[in-house]
Amino acid sequence: MDGHLRPRRCKKLKVKASEIELTILGLPGALCVVKATPASLIREVKEEIRTQTGIEVDDQRLFAKDSAELSKDNAALSTVDLILDQPELPKAEVNLCNVLKASLLLLRRPPKQAEILAELSSVRGGEAVLKVFRDHGQDAAEDRIVVLESVRRNAQCLQHAAPHFLEDRQVVLTAAKQSGMILKLVSDELRKDREVVLAAVKQNCQAICLAAPELQEDREVMLMAVQKDRYNGEIFRNASPKLRGDREVVLAAVSAMGLNLQFADSALQSDLSIASAAVRQNPAALRLVDRSIRGHTKVLDAAGWNPPMPVIEGPIATKGAARWVAVLAVEPASQRTELYNRLIW
Structure with missing residues (x-):
């Protein structure tokens, strides 16, 4: 041991504190000290930095000591995983700590990046975002921060970004949450990425058709897809026999679209709970119910007959x-x- 106590991580500010004292560091050294509370927003911290240093809010990027960026301006400090400047406190003293001290690193954005981000924040609607992105050409297409912000609001911006971003997992994941069908553009490797595919299918169930074959057979992915397919039943109809014989998958499929019962394994067409769920969603599914339970009170009640x-x-x-x-x-x-x-x- 070197005699130095480690900084204490204050995860989501579980310590009770009335004030947080943030030392803002630049590359040359300390720039200013901002006093805040756990309820203070990141944007409010940035506004105070602007007051003290003259650095515009849109030009600021704040990082904790572990290099995690505080990128959500509307997040409160109480939700941030800060690393405190104080050494480890005895357990008995933790709740007596009224002022927490932490340091944040401030990096200034390149002027062009700040300009584009400011313009993006000033427009509303996906088409306007796409226009701003395209108007700035290579300056936008090659800048990862700009690309991330743009695809978050309009995934189609990914089509106009530099080609290497089609293999950037964070960029693609952000775009998939905005438009699931963006999977048609991305690398084969990311179509095999379960988290990316789940995000895409959650946004648009038809995105399952663009996933890698092994993920089209994934039970969780299929469950997500059939729960959202309320149109033609194509997804469940094209599922593997194994998944069409999975009771939970079938129950989710018929709950979303009753006529999916016709594509279920024949053994499950006589399942009372599945049949009831199907006719509850669409009484016309009664004709698809196995004759052995078609007249069951539970089924008829579910159908509203x-x-x-x-x-x-x-x-x-x-x-x-x-x-x-x-x-x-x-x-x-x-x-x-x-x-x-x-x-x-």
């Missing part, structure tokens, strides 16, 4: 949510088709 009067008179008359399959069985053949269609369709 609950006639106020018996369908026929007699000992097997249907009352409330009755088993209409039994009714059909005793109907004359000439009337059975008409009654069947009236109940099903």
Whole structure:
């Protein structure tokens, strides 16, 4: 041991403190001291730095001692993982600490980068963001900070960024959260990246079609996709037999789109919970339910079929949510088709 106590990390400011004293360091040394509270926003810290140093807010980049950038201007200091300047305090004294001291490194943005970011922050809407990005040409296309901010607001900016950004995981992940179909542009390696694919599918379920084949077979990815596919059932229909036989996947698929029941493994078409979920979403799915449970009270109730009067008179008359399959069985053949269609369709 060298006799020096390690700085204490204050993760999300679990220490109770009324004030935080931030020493702002530049490359030459200390620039200023900012006094704040745990509730202070990063932007408020930057505004105080501007007051004391004249450095514009948009020109500032703040970093903690572990090189993590404080990039979210609307985040409170209480959410930031600061590394404190104080040595380790005895456990008994932790909650008595009223003033925490920490240092942040301030780097000034290149003038052109600051100019583009300021212009981006002044516009609204994806088309306006794309126009600003394209208007600045190579200055924007080659600047990673500008590219990240641009694709966060309009993923189409990635099409106009330098080609190497199509292999940049953070850039692609940011773009995928904004537009899942951006996967069609990116490297094969990133189409195999599970986190990237999940983000893309969460934004647009059709993005699963652009993922690497092994991820199209991934259970979690498929669950995410079928939960969001409420249009034509193409995703579930094209899933592997293994996934179409997975009870949880099938339940998610029919809950989103009842007619997906027709693509489920035949054994699951007679599952009472799955059948009920399917007809609850779309009563027309009743025709797809296995005949062995089609007249089950739970299924009929889920489909909303609950006639106020018996369908026929007699000992097997249907009352409330009755088993209409039994009714059909005793109907004359000439009337059975008409009654069947009236109940099903």
